[in-house]
Amino acid sequence: MRANFLPFALPDIDGDELAEIQETLESGWITTGPKTRRFEAAFAAAVGARHAIAVNSCTAAMHLALDALGLRRGDEVITTPYTFAATAEVIRYFDARPVLVDVDARSLNMRPELLETAITSRTKAIIPIHIAGLPADLDAIHELARRHDLPVIEDAAHAFPARYKSSMIGCQSQFTCFSFYATKTITTGEGGMICTDDDAWAERCRIMALHGISKDAWKRYTAEGTWYYEIVAPGYKYNMTDLAAALGLAQLRKAERMAERRRVIAQQYNRAFADSPALQIPHDRPDCQHAWHLYMLRLNLERLSIDRGRFIEQLKQHNIGTSVHFIPLHLHPYYRETYGYQPDDFPVAHGEYLREISLPIYSKMSDADVLDVIDAVQTISEDHAL
Numbered sequence: 001m002r003a004n005f006l007p008f009a010l011p012d013i014d015g016d017e018l019a020e021i022q023e024t025l026e027s028g029w030i031t032t033g034p035k036t037r038r039f040e041a042a043f044a045a046a047v048g049a050r051h052a053i054a055v056n057s058c059t060a061a062m063h064l065a066l067d068a069l070g071l072r073r074g075d076e077v078i079t080t081p082y083t084f085a086a087t088a089e090v091i092r093y094f095d096a097r098p099v100l101v102d103v104d105a106r107s108l109n110m111r112p113e114l115l116e117t118a119i120t121s122r123t124k125a126i127i128p129i130h131i132a133g134l135p136a137d138l139d140a141i142h143e144l145a146r147r148h149d150l151p152v153i154e155d156a157a158h159a160f161p162a163r164y165k166s167s168m169i170g171c172q173s174q175f176t177c178f179s180f181y182a183t184k185t186i187t188t189g190e191g192g193m194i195c196t197d198d199d200a201w202a203e204r205c206r207i208m209a210l211h212g213i214s215k216d217a218w219k220r221y222t223a224e225g226t227w228y229y230e231i232v233a234p235g236y237k238y239n240m241t242d243l244a245a246a247l248g249l250a251q252l253r254k255a256e257r258m259a260e261r262r263r264v265i266a267q268q269y270n271r272a273f274a275d276s277p278a279l280q281i282p283h284d285r286p287d288c289q290h291a292w293h294l295y296m297l298r299l300n301l302e303r304l305s306i307d308r309g310r311f312i313e314q315l316k317q318h319n320i321g322t323s324v325h326f327i328p329l330h331l332h333p334y335y336r337e338t339y340g341y342q343p344d345d346f347p348v349a350h351g352e353y354l355r356e357i358s359l360p361i362y363s364k365m366s367d368a369d370v371l372d373v374i375d376a377v378q379t380i381s382e383d384h385a386l
Contacts, residue, residue, distance in 0.1 A: 047170025058179035112140035133291025
């Protein structure tokens, strides 16, 4: 057993981030400014998008995307229950309805074949989630969306840098929204990014991210700017700061190195757990590049004498941090009480949630850390095998 506790997630931060932050502090420009614009340009180039708009969270990114599309009260947006709170709550900000469809039992991503029956005259958009960093079935989703003239907003909070077939996630739908939260594959502490190829939508997102103030409001404190501004819409306070963007620039430069380390760890886990009757390794697709934000192990509970809760507790006793992704939306009191959901309304999401454990997977993990996780999981599963 390891001597010290292994956290579930840690950011990979070193002198590069410190140098960028120091440069930012010394410049005197710490809120939204030139460094944020540099980060946006670098990120857009990395994913192949025409526009990237930096904001303070992926939640803000999805909210602004829906605003740009003109979502209104009574409209519907289709997504899945197997996601974090943000995906559906941004729909509720408009007093619109999140329409949930169940997920695929292997990938935990949206099942495109269920979309057809969920579409109504009130449907305004589709939000697929790339769970854990594995791209959803975008070909099937896009084909259906085109047929019904519906925009797609990808919840790519887990999916940088990921590829769907030959293309990066970030350049394939009307909008793609990323997260740079502390646990993500690259981090700005808190932060997010909206990617789109549409000039008008991008401009709307930029304006609404900073109080609805007219174009390039941040420049009013520079030699190029003017004190005069106009409010063209009641916007939000969603802008990213240059301090956060400084972190992002440093993280982006080493994103591929960090992603490769995550892939290596996932491969080590897969090799160790693949033959265990008590364990199910995460699904992957050979035609896609998984970002491995999460390693979502599932327990075959019928082959174990303990439940998921006890398994997690025993991993903690082995000094291994874990998490669970996700408690499906329809199980939470707000959605249960608002829409009358029962657990079996989405049986796959409910059933898979009950047996999922997310193991540590991040680029700062040493080989010894990885072996400690493997040893703990194998020991517990063998000790409680049926």
